[in-house]
Amino acid sequence: MTRLGPLALAAVAVIVVALQAPAQTSSAADGKIRIVRVELPPDTLTAQKALREEAPLLRGVRLNLTSRSVVGEWPTLPPGASVPPEMHAATRHVAERLACDGLLTTTARVIEMLGPPLFKEAGEEQLLMLRAVGLPTDLFDGYTPLPRRRIAAEPGKPLAIGPTERGAAAVVRIISRYLLDGGRADAAGTDLARELPSALFAGLPLTSPITLATEDGAAPARLVRMQLANASYWRGPGDGSAIDVAAQLVAAMPEADFILSTSYAAVDAVAEEAAATWPLTRDGQLTLVASPWTPQQWAQDNGKPGFVRTPDGRVAAATLVPRYASRGEERTVLDPAESCTIAALEAAGHALAQTPLLFQGGNVLCVATPTGAVVLVGEAEIARNRALGLSEEQVIAALAELPVYTAGGGPTRVVVLPAVSFHIDMELCCRTHEGQVVALVNDDAAAARLIVAAAARALAKAGALEAKLADDARSAAEAGADDRLVDLVAPALARLAGAGGTYPPEVAEKLSAGPTDSGPANLERLLLAMDILAARSITPDDMPRDPAARMYIQALQRRAADRAALHARLRGLGWRVAAVPSLSDETRSVCNVNGFHLPDRYLMPAYGGVYAEVDAAAARAIGAAFGGSVKVVPILCGETQRRLGAIHCAASIYCVP
Amino acid sequence: MCGINIFICGVGVAMASGQTATAPAEASASAKAAHAEIIRQLRAQPVAGVTLEAFCLPDEFLGRVGDRIVRIDYQRRFRTVRASVTGGAGGALPTAGSGQSPAADPPGARTGGGATTAVWNWVVVAAVIAAAAVMLSRRRKTA
Numbered sequence: 001m002t003r004l005g006p007l008a009l010a011a012v013a014v015i016v017v018a019l020q021a022p023a024q025t026s027s028a029a030d031g032k033i034r035i036v037r038v039e040l041p042p043d044t045l046t047a048q049k050a051l052r053e054e055a056p057l058l059r060g061v062r063l064n065l066t067s068r069s070v071v072g073e074w075p076t077l078p079p080g081a082s083v084p085p086e087m088h089a090a091t092r093h094v095a096e097r098l099a100c101d102g103l104l105t106t107t108a109r110v111i112e113m114l115g116p117p118l119f120k121e122a123g124e125e126q127l128l129m130l131r132a133v134g135l136p137t138d139l140f141d142g143y144t145p146l147p148r149r150r151i152a153a154e155p156g157k158p159l160a161i162g163p164t165e166r167g168a169a170a171v172v173r174i175i176s177r178y179l180l181d182g183g184r185a186d187a188a189g190t191d192l193a194r195e196l197p198s199a200l201f202a203g204l205p206l207t208s209p210i211t212l213a214t215e216d217g218a219a220p221a222r223l224v225r226m227q228l229a230n231a232s233y234w235r236g237p238g239d240g241s242a243i244d245v246a247a248q249l250v251a252a253m254p255e256a257d258f259i260l261s262t263s264y265a266a267v268d269a270v271a272e273e274a275a276a277t278w279p280l281t282r283d284g285q286l287t288l289v290a291s292p293w294t295p296q297q298w299a300q301d302n303g304k305p306g307f308v309r310t311p312d313g314r315v316a317a318a319t320l321v322p323r324y325a326s327r328g329e330e331r332t333v334l335d336p337a338e339s340c341t342i343a344a345l346e347a348a349g350h351a352l353a354q355t356p357l358l359f360q361g362g363n364v365l366c367v368a369t370p371t372g373a374v375v376l377v378g379e380a381e382i383a384r385n386r387a388l389g390l391s392e393e394q395v396i397a398a399l400a401e402l403p404v405y406t407a408g409g410g411p412t413r414v415v416v417l418p419a420v421s422f423h424i425d426m427e428l429c430c431r432t433h434e435g436q437v438v439a440l441v442n443d444d445a446a447a448a449r450l451i452v453a454a455a456a457r458a459l460a461k462a463g464a465l466e467a468k469l470a471d472d473a474r475s476a477a478e479a480g481a482d483d484r485l486v487d488l489v490a491p492a493l494a495r496l497a498g499a500g501g502t503y504p505p506e507v508a509e510k511l512s513a514g515p516t517d518s519g520p521a522n523l524e525r526l527l528l529a530m531d532i533l534a535a536r537s538i539t540p541d542d543m544p545r546d547p548a549a550r551m552y553i554q555a556l557q558r559r560a561a562d563r564a565a566l567h568a569r570l571r572g573l574g575w576r577v578a579a580v581p582s583l584s585d586e587t588r589s590v591c592n593v594n595g596f597h598l599p600d601r602y603l604m605p606a607y608g609g610v611y612a613e614v615d616a617a618a619a620r621a622i623g624a625a626f627g628g629s630v631k632v633v634p635i636l637c638g639e640t641q642r643r644l645g646a647i648h649c650a651a652s653i654y655c656v657p
Numbered sequence: 658m659c660g661i662n663i664f665i666c667g668v669g670v671a672m673a674s675g676q677t678a679t680a681p682a683e684a685s686a687s688a689k690a691a692h693a694e695i696i697r698q699l700r701a702q703p704v705a706g707v708t709l710e711a712f713c714l715p716d717e718f719l720g721r722v723g724d725r726i727v728r729i730d731y732q733r734r735f736r737t738v739r740a741s742v743t744g745g746a747g748g749a750l751p752t753a754g755s756g757q758s759p760a761a762d763p764p765g766a767r768t769g770g771g772a773t774t775a776v777w778n779w780v781v782v783a784a785v786i787a788a789a790a791v792m793l794s795r796r797r798k799t800a
Binding site: 507554 | 687688691692699702704705706707709711712713714715717718719720721722724725727728729731732734735736737738739
């Protein structure tokens with residue numbers, strides 16, 4: 001797979017897109033695979049390479065992800081040594097206070113530091129100055145249009161602003177005049193919020209119109225977007241690694257087109273592999289977008305699927321992109337590669353619209369209900385945007401303003417969910433069935449019982465456990481007798497450990513069903529399953545003495561409580577919660593709910609191997625949840641699950657009505 | 658695997674060390690204090706020229722983040738399987754950790770189980786949280 005073979009070349013059309021020739025449609029011959037090679041001018045590439053993969057030192061930084069140039073409109077680094085010291089002080093103040101004091105108060109303090117008269121008649125130049133110290137000035141747009149009334153710095157003392165002032169600069173002018181009229185910067189948030197209250201925070205403008213698609217199986221899949229770092233399997237076909245998942249999704253969705261981002265270095269090998277082994281049937285079914293950047297597998301996170309209407313009235317798939325692509329949970333790390341990768345799609349003719357909000361797509365799920373859309377969002381996304389100076393209410397208001405498609409219309413409701421897993425798509429997926437939303441959720445205890453029983457059987461088969469013990473374990477698992485199951489297996493498992501409690505490779509290999517099934521990873525899942533079951537019954541009185549083990553068990557117990565609360569929250573929406581044997585635990589997951597609902601089927605992430613029984617039980621539970629009307633299609637993704645995700649994390653599916 | 662590389666990056670810790678086995682009631686109180694300490698240590702982590710304190714994150718959220726760190730760290734240190742790395746050029750780390758460490762308690766252990774070779778105390782709690790700066794910023798990095 002190092003060079004593009006003749007077979008692959010026959011099916012490949014090559015389009016070279018350069019900034020200098022953005023309209024070039026190429027001399028491509030017809031083919032099942034289209035390659036768009038995104039070329040960047042050297043100075044643009046140099047500027048992109050200068051982006052730092054870190055939590056931005058300038059909090060308000062924004063990248064232009066609707067253009068492949070990406071950088072240039074916002075400063076990405078703090079002011080240099082040549083600027084006046086008050087600029088440095090203001091930059092420091094923004095970093096320290098923006099999240100806690102909010103946008104208005106922090107801006108007022110910054111203006112106070114830099115000199116209110118300078119901003120009395122603020123325009124673009126003053127906005128740039130505020131950007132330079134880290135203020136997300138584009139978020140001022142959320143406060144416009146301004147109320148048609150006068151702003152009072154103090155009761156009875158009107159501010160001289162006109163009723164028709166609009167735009168971000170107008171907000172700056174208001175703050176400046178508030179200060180010049182004797183207003184106090186530390187009270188600006190309170191004072192100004194009375195007149196520019198969050199109720200008037202009318203959402204944040206997108207760069208262009210887009211309607212978000214829901215992920216509830218109501219509409220057919222038209223496009224699948226994925227990302228590949230390379231064309232290699234981790235273990236081999238069937239291992240569930242990134243390229244293996246891509247091949248399976250192509251087979252599972254023959255009706256959909258695919259757009260796949262990769263790097264210059266990998267694109268030929270990916271094209272060759274796809275041409276040789278993927279069941280492509282139509283011309284142009286697969287578009288490969290090659291850029292100088294090497295993307296990660298997680299296509300879900302740097303955009304949300306949607307659609308736009310083209311000038312000729314067609315509906316075309318489009319992507320809503322965030323302020324910049326990011327990683328991290330409680331801290332938001334700007335990811336240059338993911339940012340530039342998604343922006344490069346513009347070169348392939350894929351429409352992109354950008355919101356000023358930060359988000360990671362796996363933590364946002366859009367669901368259509370009979371009364372309107374619901375946007376489920378993980379609490380980390382609220383925190384991410386509060387760091388920009390928005391209040392929780394403002395973030396929710398801005399999310400609620402995002403257009404989400406529902407057949408019947410209706411308002412959009414935003415529901416914030418606790419971070420039980422890193423992203424909410426590892427905790428649930430939703431489908432509307434017979435007029436009611438059904439949420440498939442993790443039942444980690446059920447999964448843990450199946451894992452222990454399956455592992456005991458595999459170990460017995462390999463001679464590492466007594467057959468009777470495996471039989472007894474199965475009986476206990478089927479009876480839901482967690483205490484007995486743990487008591488049966490724990491001593492035997494402890495005996496398999498070597499000196500110091502370490503499990504040697506030869507033990508792990510007994511838990512492998514074949515070359516694509518990782519024995520060590522399976523053994524780790526067995527250990528986790530035992531801990532989950534034990535944690536269910538451990539009381540404060542019989543906690544392990546070891547402090548580390550005690551904290552670990554308590555962390556497991558708190559997660560179980562959070563998960564139960566999450567399920568209760570979903571029930572509170574009037575939804576039906578269907579428990580599925582499925583386990584989400586970072587890189588040790590056996591997760592079956594991180595899947596995709598399509599009109600007639602559910603694409604279910606499957607772990608396979610020794611734990612195929614968990615997949616089978618999950619498929620039965622999912623089938624039963626929908627009265628047998630939904631076909632469950634397993635997509636093997638074991639290696640992907642060993643990397644903190646599953647198929648919903650690895651793909652973005654555009655279900656367009 | 659997301660490229661989680663935990664290392665101790667040396668944060669000054671003023672907490673007393675030497676936490677040892679205690680009575681259940683004390684253990685419960687100690688656990689709550691430890692959880693609060695994890696949150697406190699998280700807030701003290703340096704981020705983008707300031708500390709996480711400057712991000713005004715709710716305790717509930719940070720508690721869940723902290724619990725995730727505790728689980729990952731414990732699993733990495735005490736639930737890790739020595740693996741022969743046989744993977745290909747998939748561009749990712751081996752699935753199971755290639756390191757090894759003694760088990761603090763056997764899986765599924767209840768009261769008093771297992772060897773307690775690990776000294777897991779306040780200092781370790783703090784150090785684990787210190788490592789989170791690297792660990793969590795790399796979430797979903799490798800795929």
